[in-house]
Amino acid sequence: MNLLIFLIAVAGTVASAVSGWAMMGIEGSRHDLSNMAWSNGDTCGACHSPHNEAPPKAAPLWNASADLSRTFGTAIGDPVAPGSGTRTCIRCHDGTIALDTIAGVNRDRFVNKQHLGLFKTGHGRTDHPVGMKYPQFDKGFRPMNSVLAQGEVHLPDGRVECISCHDPHNQSGLPGMLVMSNYRSSLCLTCHRK
Amino acid sequence: MMRKWTSIGSLSFVVSISMSAVLGVMMGIAPAFADESIVNSKHDLSARGPGPIRAVQETEVCIFCHTPHNAAPQTPLWNRESPRLHYRIYESSTTDARIDQPSGPSKMCLSCHDGSLALGNVLSRPQSHPIVMTARTIPPGTSDLTNDLSDDHPIGFRYDRALFNRDRQLRAPEVVSRELPLGAHGEMHCTTCHDPHNNELGSFLRETDQMSVICMSCHDMDGWEHSSHALSRKRTTGRTVDPRERLKYQTVGDNGCLNCHKIHSASHRERLLRFQREENNCLNCHSGAVASFNVAADIGKRSGHDTRFRTGVHDPTERTFNMRRHVECVDCHNPHSVRHNPVGSVGGSLGQLVRNENLNVSGVTINGLAIPKAQFGYEICFKCHGDSVARPRLSTQRQVNQTNARLEFQLSNPSFHPVAGPRRNFDVVSLISPLRVGSVMTCTDCHNSDNSRFAGGSGPNGPHGSIFEPLLVQNYDRDDFTVESAQAYALCYSCHDRNSILNNESFSLHQFHIVGERATCSTCHDPHGVARGQGTNSSHTSLINFDLRIVQPVNAPEGRRIEYRDTGRFSGSCTLTCHGKDHINLPYAGGGAAKMINAGRGLFQGARR
Numbered sequence: 001m002n003l004l005i006f007l008i009a010v011a012g013t014v015a016s017a018v019s020g021w022a023m024m025g026i027e028g029s030r031h032d033l034s035n036m037a038w039s040n041g042d043t044c045g046a047c048h049s050p051h052n053e054a055p056p057k058a059a060p061l062w063n064a065s066a067d068l069s070r071t072f073g074t075a076i077g078d079p080v081a082p083g084s085g086t087r088t089c090i091r092c093h094d095g096t097i098a099l100d101t102i103a104g105v106n107r108d109r110f111v112n113k114q115h116l117g118l119f120k121t122g123h124g125r126t127d128h129p130v131g132m133k134y135p136q137f138d139k140g141f142r143p144m145n146s147v148l149a150q151g152e153v154h155l156p157d158g159r160v161e162c163i164s165c166h167d168p169h170n171q172s173g174l175p176g177m178l179v180m181s182n183y184r185s186s187l188c189l190t191c192h193r194k
Numbered sequence: 195m196m197r198k199w200t201s202i203g204s205l206s207f208v209v210s211i212s213m214s215a216v217l218g219v220m221m222g223i224a225p226a227f228a229d230e231s232i233v234n235s236k237h238d239l240s241a242r243g244p245g246p247i248r249a250v251q252e253t254e255v256c257i258f259c260h261t262p263h264n265a266a267p268q269t270p271l272w273n274r275e276s277p278r279l280h281y282r283i284y285e286s287s288t289t290d291a292r293i294d295q296p297s298g299p300s301k302m303c304l305s306c307h308d309g310s311l312a313l314g315n316v317l318s319r320p321q322s323h324p325i326v327m328t329a330r331t332i333p334p335g336t337s338d339l340t341n342d343l344s345d346d347h348p349i350g351f352r353y354d355r356a357l358f359n360r361d362r363q364l365r366a367p368e369v370v371s372r373e374l375p376l377g378a379h380g381e382m383h384c385t386t387c388h389d390p391h392n393n394e395l396g397s398f399l400r401e402t403d404q405m406s407v408i409c410m411s412c413h414d415m416d417g418w419e420h421s422s423h424a425l426s427r428k429r430t431t432g433r434t435v436d437p438r439e440r441l442k443y444q445t446v447g448d449n450g451c452l453n454c455h456k457i458h459s460a461s462h463r464e465r466l467l468r469f470q471r472e473e474n475n476c477l478n479c480h481s482g483a484v485a486s487f488n489v490a491a492d493i494g495k496r497s498g499h500d501t502r503f504r505t506g507v508h509d510p511t512e513r514t515f516n517m518r519r520h521v522e523c524v525d526c527h528n529p530h531s532v533r534h535n536p537v538g539s540v541g542g543s544l545g546q547l548v549r550n551e552n553l554n555v556s557g558v559t560i561n562g563l564a565i566p567k568a569q570f571g572y573e574i575c576f577k578c579h580g581d582s583v584a585r586p587r588l589s590t591q592r593q594v595n596q597t598n599a600r601l602e603f604q605l606s607n608p609s610f611h612p613v614a615g616p617r618r619n620f621d622v623v624s625l626i627s628p629l630r631v632g633s634v635m636t637c638t639d640c641h642n643s644d645n646s647r648f649a650g651g652s653g654p655n656g657p658h659g660s661i662f663e664p665l666l667v668q669n670y671d672r673d674d675f676t677v678e679s680a681q682a683y684a685l686c687y688s689c690h691d692r693n694s695i696l697n698n699e700s701f702s703l704h705q706f707h708i709v710g711e712r713a714t715c716s717t718c719h720d721p722h723g724v725a726r727g728q729g730t731n732s733s734h735t736s737l738i739n740f741d742l743r744i745v746q747p748v749n750a751p752e753g754r755r756i757e758y759r760d761t762g763r764f765s766g767s768c769t770l771t772c773h774g775k776d777h778i779n780l781p782y783a784g785g786g787a788a789k790m791i792n793a794g795r796g797l798f799q800g801a802r803r
Contacts, residue, residue: 127262184238189256
């Protein structure tokens, strides 16, 4: 067992060195908004607040009030209400809500103008669906157990959410803040049996 | 205790799985995928993909077609532009489908496979920085369908109940396998047959093409299941037209449709045939090495149905009476229904019903009615040798001339060989048993390959080709002054006993004419028959219709003419000039058989008395 751990450690070191996964963690990542004027140099404050947590509870110590009643168009056609693992993200990433809601200034600024229409109802089925139950019995997908057994992709409450594939804290340091490497599309193929 | 061990076991199992996954990912080793995965298939265009066409650096597999965000407004999260080409679509005189420009999923496939768009142009990358590939577009070859889809299986038509009602060679759409999905409106797409993610069966097929299972999911060719082409275990090596091309399977039966058809990039666009020249699709195998019999050797003979005669003329929907002159294998054979004949049947006189080789072929009845399935063999012949303007020209100038074989064999004619039905002419005493007056025969009793099994040779039965004109199974001399021999009139003597003829059992002067004067059978007899209206029961019985090269009119008291007059059993008279001899109402009577019959009658009467 010790040998195995050693091997993993060595492999990890080698892989990191080769792939240049230097930027791990939220600091310095694109989710590090501490350089924004309104943030007062606080990295976490954009999303978390140690006190006066916003009800209802969406994420740990959630700072801002997200519109939790909205429904969203998805690629599978039916509007669904995503779970907190999505709602906390699209509070900024839906391309309609200004990032600056927290500070109350510059309301016309979007987090990413290139991602306009992300999750927008009626825009077309242009994004991977979120909020839907994992298609457990579809032969195009792997069994949920085997997905969970891999331990990389999260399926909170058995649903596919943004955080299934993305890690907002960038603990892997992968491009796109993915939860695991998509080398040879292995992230996609964790669920998709293609 | 047991439970504890189990839980520990499963835990370690999970741990080992996740560890190996992590290890694999970290070390840059692709997770092991089963055969049915797109990974490591030809559609894996990543830099680690197996094919010659792949990315230079990009290691993701899905990204060439799909993207999780900001996809094209088409399911499923499409990452490519649609091609903007106008396609030439499939056309055929026999298709009942209403074929439209490709749409939906088909366009997605064509975004690579028409060769127009760069493989690395994906929406998730700026156009200025496409994924760098080993080939910019799909290179010319089998995967490049081009914008000409007329040589490919049609797509973009609705396969619905209405189509099924128009085309009875299709299965009802509701019984088609669920493995083969149709589009939202029941239309056929590339994805009906192909699953781009799964190459387990080869060619990304959804069902196996061994024994053409996938084709037969929709197509329902009459008689195919029992046809010799579907059941043949013969190996396909030794084909003559494309000996180097490798067919997917070893045997004819396994290749099924693919022996003759190409689903993509077919040389003969209409009906997607493998070769441009129609007969090559048959002769590829039927030239000795694959099929049992060598038809190719026969059709090239001096007199034959040479299917190489014309290309591009035959059409299954042609109307026989005004079609252009041509002959193709499929004029007489239906390759979807063709079957072996039972062992021991050598064809010919056993019956006039259409033979197994000619099942489900269209024909024209003795009454001139075009029918989709000939019942009798002669009905197939009548398509070209009957009312058709394409029928052969006259070969021998006679007293009365007829090139329409259908009229020559009418049962109401003054005389005819009994092809379309039996004839009761008891003057015919020469028939060799088991033939007798009232027997019927087939066209192929006389018109057959000289090397056919029927003729005692080793080749295939049927009128493919012969060294004896016109496509005769045996020799039949028609030149004046032919020395009589068994060989000279072998054709006639195969049914009509030479001894009977030469003993004058019917016509009392047979021997005098044939042996003494060296006149041929054909000098006096017209083998097919004399059409009603052109001759009467007194002037053209016994197939009498003189050959004008040999027989001339004579100046008789009633006027210059050629005339035969039937005056009763075994008796008649002739008015003509032949070999310099004038016959003016020259009578004959009482053949040998007549004498024998009379003698027998006398004997019988004597005995009674």
